[in-house]
Amino acid sequence: MKKIMFNDKFSLTQAVLEGRKTMTRRIVTYPLKFRGVNVAGYFVCKRPSGEVTEICMYDEDERMIDGGQILPKYKVGEVVAIAQSYKDLGYDPDSLDRDPKDLGIRGFMKHSAGWNNKMFVSAAACKKHIRITGVKCERLQDISEAECLKEGIEEHLKGIQYGFPSNIGYIGQYPFSNPREAFSALIDKVSGKGMFASNPYVFVYEFKLID
Template sequence: MKKIMFNDKYSLTQAVLDGRKTMTRRIIKCPRTFRGEWVAGFNIHIRHSDKKIVDWPCMYDADEREFDMGEILPKYELGEVVAIAQSYMDVDRFYRKGKNAAYLEYLDSILPELKLYPGWTNKMFVRADLMPHHIRITDIKIERLQNISDEDCFKEGIFKWDAGQKDIPFYSFHNADIPDYNDPRDAFAELIDKVSGKGTWESNPYVFVYEFELVD
């Protein structure tokens, strides 16, 4: 089983667990080499039918010739169940709070060992099979980052509030430097720069867009 990480500083993991975040965008990264040859970039192929369908990116060489089998595939597949990464310490707290006797017995048996590993406080190093929560991938698409719709901004965890002015809605995300944005896309642009690095929104990269549902 694979795992997926969401940012904790801006409460995105909790937003997933609360069902408020049901979508995530991951930047498509092109490898430097493919089968020993230098990769210059990738193309996005679009075919038209009843609706526009975007295929996976295909890498090309310095002469702009596309590689056979040179697709950049998404990390997660449609229908795949993926573990939500949390630190072992957070997992331990979750089960003790819920008093899950069976899992507590299992955790207690391996706890001394887990505390010796970086995964106790850093979820980057945890095992997927020890995670208590999972999502199922329900849709995958490719688009430019700035093509996000208002609806998708809300699926990404942006929320609306009135700030005491019911006729003037504002938009924001948890722990934002500015609590009130006039547009959900402005709020998301700031969030993605916080999560993926300053300038991410402006660079407008291609992204894999994963929509998902919380399983447990």
């Protein structure tokens, strides 16, 4: 089983666990080299293929350079574990009952590398899961306002308190006048400054919390 990580600093894992976040966008990454040759420029096209969308990359001479496709990591119907630290998962800190794939120091759970860092917790040790219900590929800026809310942006009913003309604002990290502004600020915090403006291709995963 695979696991998926959500940002804890901006409470995105909690939003998933509460059922408020049901969609996530992951930047499509391309290889910097192909058969040892640096690829300075490339063109990208997308085409549907069954239940997934293939991303095909071509060089300046229109030669396919990615072997034919860059596929999404998760597929429709796949069950994926939500990554959390052992501490957040509620394990006993003084327990010796450790997951065998944990890379931490052998000993008490509280001394484990995964006690505070979910990167070192295997999917098998995670207790909460989602099922992927939809996969598509698009540019980051193609997101709709309705999808911004699925990404965990919250409607806030104290807009006037923050200086907005209406009583509704939207929360990413700070209040904004519409969901799109809130999402663009959030994705820049999570994925790097200027990410929304750069408008990269993203895989869009829609999911449902199942336990």
